[in-house]
Amino acid sequence: MEKTQKSFINVALVGYGYWGPNLLRVFSECDAVKVLWCCDKRVERLKIVKRKFPAVKTTRKIENILQDDKVDAVIIATPLSTHFILAKKILLFNKHVWLEKPMTENSAQAAQLIALAKSKNKVLFVDHIFLYTQPVSYLKKIIDENVIGKIYHLDSSRINLGLFQPDTNVIWDLAIHDITIMLYLFGKNPKSVFAFGNSHIRKGLDDTAYLRFTFDKKTSAYIRVSWLSPLKIRRTIISGNKKMILYDDLETSEKVKIYDYRVSINKNYKPWSSTSGYQYRTGDIHTPALENKEALKTACEHFIDCILRNKIPLTSGEAGLNCVKILEAASFSLKNKGAEQIL
Known part of the structure; x- marks a missing residue:
């Protein structure tokens, strides 16, 4: 993975459902992070984001996040069936990925994401929170x-x-x-x-x-x-x-x-x-x-540290693949x- 010279990371969140609010709160509280975007298909969910986090831009289209060169990493907190296609798109746009569990629907998808992340020199993190x-x-x-x-x-x-x-x-x-x-x-x-x-x-x-x-x-x-x-x-x-x-x-x-x-x-x-x-x-x-x-805060800090210091996460793509198998x-x-x- 490439080592970044930055001292902080710009992130975007995709999915503001059950777990998304916790992710947005914790990442917003992290000193080395700035949350730029939150994406969700539901307008009513984005209104909540705007009310609680007025500085965070909201969108229903992930393309707005993908095309923003300021975004370093994207957090995926969407249904399992969407994990692979979203993570693949994000990696292809040269951004680090945080995936909620389970990593993917099957091991073939997980293996593809691992190979793509390696080819792009990007961190692939799976949130095995415990x-x-x-x-x-x-x-x-x-x-x-x-x-x-x-x-x-x-x-x-x-x-x-x-x-x-x-x-x-x-x-x-x-x-x-x-x-x-x-x-x-x-x-x-x-x-x-x-x-x-x-x-x-x-x-x-x-x-x-x-x-x-x-x-x-x-x-x-x-x-x-x-x-x-x-x-x-x-x-x-x-x-x-x-x-x-x-x-x-x-x-x-x-x-x-x-x-x-x-x-x-x-x-x-x-x-x-x-x-x-x-x-x-x-x-x-x-x-x-x-x-x-809070475990989520520890995980957030670890994810950012892995990006900034070129480290392999404790819950890496390989760990996610092993669990999926x-x-x-x-x-x-x-x-x-x-x-x-x-x-």
């Missing part, structure tokens, strides 16, 4: 430091009521978060995936799903996602042979708890004996003090009644 949270960064640190030991098992639940998406199922909408967290914490890809689910509300659109990932003989991961829950749950449990972790993203202050809990087998254990063959360690519970910094495999398994898909 990798920029303080809890996940902390978990990565202690796992890499072997605090919990050998990882046996990850179990994650991400369920709530809605929001049903127009062009993607619950795996692509919700499970992608847990998959990216799993990949980041484990530092490697799973060997296979099994996926089970059902479409209860709209035919052909799975609204509930269960995913099982295998890594090696003693490591596995399970992810449950649903748009049909009266309760909102964002909880991950990671069990190791030294300690165990509870990560609850809905907790306001104590999102991460480290349990000095473990299970072992007595040396004289006999398979046919009773439950007395096991030893259970239940020690202290540690709750680390974590900085309360896993989503494709899970979707294929889902359609084939949970058939194992080798990754």
